[in-house]
Amino acid sequence: MVLMPSMVKGSNLPVPVPAVRCLLRWSAGPGVPDVDASALLVGEHGKVRDDRDFVFYNQPGHPSGAVRHEGKRTGGAATTDSLSVDLSRLEPAVDRVVIAASADGGTFGQVPGLSLSVTDPAGTPIADFAITDASVETAYVFGELYRRAGAWKFRAVGQGYDSGLGGLARDFGISVDTDSDSEAGTDADAGPVPAPPAARPAAPPTAPPSAAPAPPRSAAPPAGPPRSAAPPPAAPRTAPAAPRPGGALTPTRLPSGPPATPFVPAPATRLPTGPPPPFPPLTPTRLPG
Secondary structure, eight states: OOOOOEEOTTOEEEOOSSEEEEEEEEEOOTTOOEEEEEEEEEOTTSSBSSGGGEEBTTBOBOTTSSEEEEEEEEETTEEEEEEEEEGGGSOTTOOEEEEEEEEESSOGGGOTTOEEEEEOTTOOEEEEEEOOOOOSOSEEEEEEEEEETTEEEEEEEEEEESSHHHHHHHHTTOOOOOHHHHHHTOOTTSOOOOOOOOOOOOOOOOOOOOOOOOOOOOOOOOOOSOOOOOOOOOOOOOOOOOOOTTSOOOOOOOOOSOOOOOOOOOOOOOOOOSSOOOOOOOOOOOOOO
16 A cells, blocks of 8 residues: 655645646535535646636536546545646646635535545555645635646645635636625626616507697787877768668669759649539531532
């Protein structure tokens, strides 16, 4: 049986094989938070190139195929969550592979038997790093695989974060929108949130058809120049007679000169009274023969 070298915080040792497995181990039980392992591929400036360099349960494989999240296994009293790293397939721009984890539903101070083991693909031990001083941390960097003089080495880090997986990811240049960050609005790396588009106004309720509106009244014409005083009223004229049925009445023009001499009727002839006078005797007229 090969004994696994036990490491302390800050120590390092060479990695003699081209590929390794990193196993996070703890004792699960009632009230113990769930633990999720993750890996970050960072450059020489200590930041990832983009979000694809973050390998975890929601993104279990790196595009290069060099790092994979293998998932959890339970055996006896111990639970493991493992990552496989093929050092020979890592791109030259990758300077380190950071091995980290987050605690869901509690802190790492509530996780008993916490440790990180590094083995070759066949399970041969390379290093073991036990975490004994965790308290309020909700994310933790256990160790890192790093390049040195053309070779690979492993360093025991032991650095905790009380800001969870989001805080750890932001520290390495990744923008992670976690539930707590969304509610508290603490995503420091995110740019200003753009204003939401104006809500489209709801269509007004359709009113029942109403009677056609009255035509608009014309504006009163502007007042003209002042009028002169009105002339005195003319003498009233005799109203014309009402027309007779069957035709219109033609008015009679009256003479405009002086009135004519009034007509005086002749006196009536007085007839004699008594018997009529006798007629004279007739004289016979001789006709020529």
